[in-house]
Amino acid sequence: MNKSSLKSTGADLEALRHSTSHVMAQAVMKLFPETKLAIGPAIEDGFYYDFEIGRSLTPEDLIKIEKEMAREIVADHKFESYELSKQEAIEYFKKHNQPYKVELIESLSEDKVSLYKHGGFVDLCKGPHVKSAGEIKAFKLLKIAGAYWRGDEKNKMLQRIYGTAFHSSKELDEYLENLEEARKRDHRKIGKDLDLFSIQDSIGPGLVLWHPKGALIRKEIEDFWKNEHLKAGYELVNTPHMALLDLWQTSGHLGFYRDNMFAPMEIDEFKYEIKPMNCPFHIAIYKNTMHSYRDFPIRWAELGTVYRYERRGVLHGLIRVRGFTQDDAHIFCLDSQLESEIMNIIDFVMHILSTFGFKNYDVCLSTRPEKYVGSAENWDKATGALKKALEKKKIPYEVDAGEGVFYGPKIDIKIKDVMKRAHQCSTIQVDFNLPERFDVKYIGEDGKEHRPIMIHRALMGSLERFFGVLIEHYGGAFPLWLAPVQVEIITVSDKHNEYALKIKDVFCRNGLRANFNIRNEKMGAKIREAQMQKTPYMVIVGDSEVEKNLISFRARSGEKQNDIGLDDFIGKLKEEIKNKK
RNA sequence: GCCGGCGUAGCUCAAUUGGCAGAGCAGCUGACUUGUAAUCAGCAGGUUAUCAGUUCAAGUCUGAUCGCCGGCUCCA
Structure with a gap:
């Protein structure tokens, strides 16, 4: 859920949608009286409600539910709020056989809970709501999906109904047209129509074949990327697709990243692992020679192809694949250089992305999570540097408290395409883990050994995902410099x-x-x-x-x-x- | 991985209650010689995702597997 975009669409729209989700839940209760209710919030462009129902819902059910909702809207019952003590509320929902509601109330810290009632339907809810159901002028139920109770895959899977609502049918129609436009721009469809790439059963899921036209576009992107990196003071490196398993033991990936790694293969009695990341290789290059404080910053970039095991259900066209090429770089620098390096990267990201017509971004700063490596002091320093860099660049950002990777804080930049959809591509991460694990060092002014700071960064993220986003951004109509046939x-x-x-x-x-x-x-x-x-x-x-x-x-x-x-x-x-x- | 849906020619899609697998486009061959978004004709193209099963008979029904789609969880 994206809070900022909720704000931008207006608090009253949020109330409208939230109210619509209540009306939907009421309709579901009427049609399926045994239903157990979970939660039903407003989301970025609509709302949903999670239910446990005796059987699987079908698209026909949605139509019935919509009809029932329409009746309720005509009835125009008022939304009334009232409070109960926690205990009273628990008893009420126990009596009505609503175990999820009971669980929710039990987890609340307040003594009193707020409820909303309209028609005969009562729900645990903070509100706010519209005055009465009649205010819902335009709504549509969009899809049925599975969703885990409380978002935890260990929990029971519930049925979620997604829908949306607007203040007028004109806005709803526009929204639906927008969805249709997005479908037309789907990179999987355009990729097929323009013969850019394919993903084939015979090759394997999540493994991309770049056809000549797609490969040509990729070449243009790569050439541009390499040239700009050389101009920006980076050096290019190349590293192999696999390495001895020991490397991943040292890096710690075997410990914390194993689930995403393919099984090792045995060659001449040694185990090798196909790489899920490029960083250990760049560190190996670094460690191959002695380094002085005078060398910094060292900026090494590589279009490095990595392979990660992704669960089958998460694969999606070019956006989520199992083999992809990161536009990776690692920067080794001194503490004192961290802030300016971050600012350089931010400028560089903007420069690269704006060339592709991306001018709007959502920026997030993720801070120290519960489990972390390195000292709290270093974390604070690095987080402070990231923050200061963003502020000096006057870039508005949100803080995702505790959402950093365990090895360091990060800035994520999500690009907004022409359809105003956000895509996670760029990331800038400070790493306290790998320099420690690989004992990365340099000789300082004092003649003693010190640990440099290491920054990981990717601008486009992966060429595959970026290409997918680009295809949708341009709707297949690439600008002349990228067009495979000009x-x-x-x-x-x-x-x-x-x-x-x-x-x-x-x-x-x-x-x-x-x-x-x-x-x-x-x-x-x-x-x-x-x-x-x-x-x-x-x-x-x-x-x-x-x-x-x-x-x-x-x-x-x-x-x-x-x-x-x-x-x-x-x-x-x-x-x-x-x-x- | 989980919930639900889907899988027919290169592509887009047809095929009554289970009863001979079809069309358009693309491809190939030929004719036409063209002025700003589809010239005409012919030919070829399939183990209906795969493997089992039910049946006189399966694209259609059942089961398993694989893959895809919409979500959940996770993420570049």
Whole structure:
């Protein structure tokens, strides 16, 4: 649940949705009187309610529940709040056979509990609610899902109904249209339509095949990434995909990360492990030589491919996979450099992400969890540095208290795509664990050994996830610099094929990706095809162009221009590529 | 992993109560020679995810397995 976005949609909308969830629960109770109620809050763009019902709900049930809700809304019962003592409330819910409510009340610290009543329906609830059910003007039940009681997988699984509600049906319709738009932009669909990537049964779940067009986009991203890193004072490293199991013993991953690691394989009586992280390798490079305090900061970056075991049910297109390439970097620095390094990284993240058209972010600072390594003093120092860096950069952020990784505090940056959905990609983490475990050190000014600070960071997170987000962000219509085919050459008839091949060659020599499909098809069909493939430019040549040695073009956007010089057109494209627009 | 749903040609989808697996697009071949979002015709394409079972007969019913989808938990 995202509190900030609840705020942005308004407290009254939250009350409306919360009230709608009560009305839904009431309808469910009426249709299934044996139902045991769990919880039913408002969430970012709607609400849900968890139930234990004797049987599995079906989509038809949702329709019945909606009808029952509509009747209740017409009845327009008031929402009335009142208080009971804890004991009275427990007795009430015991009497009505509502064990989850009893458990909730028992866990409350207050002496009195607040309840809301409307119609005959009573629920444990802090409120607030709308005045009466009639205020619910537009709602829809969206999906049925399983959800663990109290979010713990050891507990019983309940049935959750998701729904949403708005103040007007116009807003509801807009929301539903938005959902439809999101479905159209689904990277799995676009990935198939544009032949960018696939994930196949014969290869294995969560393992991505990058097809030529996807791989081309990846190459452009990688080239950009590498060049920007070199400019920003990073050095590039490369490390293997596996290492002796001992390495993971030393790093501690076998202890705390085993569930996410694939089983080791045995080679020549030694056990090897496919890597779930890149950090130990970078540390190994560091440790291969002596380091002076003068060397810092050391910034090593790698597009490092890692493999992690993810439970089957969590895999999702490119967003959640089992093999992925992190745009990883590790920075070794002095305490005194931590803050400025963090600020550098923040600037760098913004620079890289904004190039892809991501201008809005949700930033979170995660602080020390209950279980942690390192001294509390170091944690405070590092957390303070992260905080100060964010404040100096005037970046608004939320604090996720206790949500840091056990080895250090972190800043997570979630990018917001054009559909305003947030995606976890970038992360900046201070690590107190690995330097200790690997005994990483440098020789200080005083001639003695000291422990450097280590920062992990990823800007795009993983190329797979980032690509998935990018596909949805652009809806498949990649900007020219990323488009796998930048120019589709289309001839009016096959008389013009020779000229088409000639200009294709000119495009290629100029480093532009031009395609000419010689297939004998009417130009209307070829334009349609290029348009559906979201090719940025179509160059059209017929008698007129061949005669005058010119070209005509049509942009994906609909922009058209006839009879321009090939050099002028190429200049235009090069300018557009340079600006990465 | 858990709850629920789904799995038919490369893609999108059909196939009465169990009764001969089909269409469009894409592909191939040929004809047409085209001016800004689909030219026409022919051909080919399948162990209906896999494996068992029920039945005279299974895409359809049952069970298991695999995978996918929506969530939960977990996370780049």
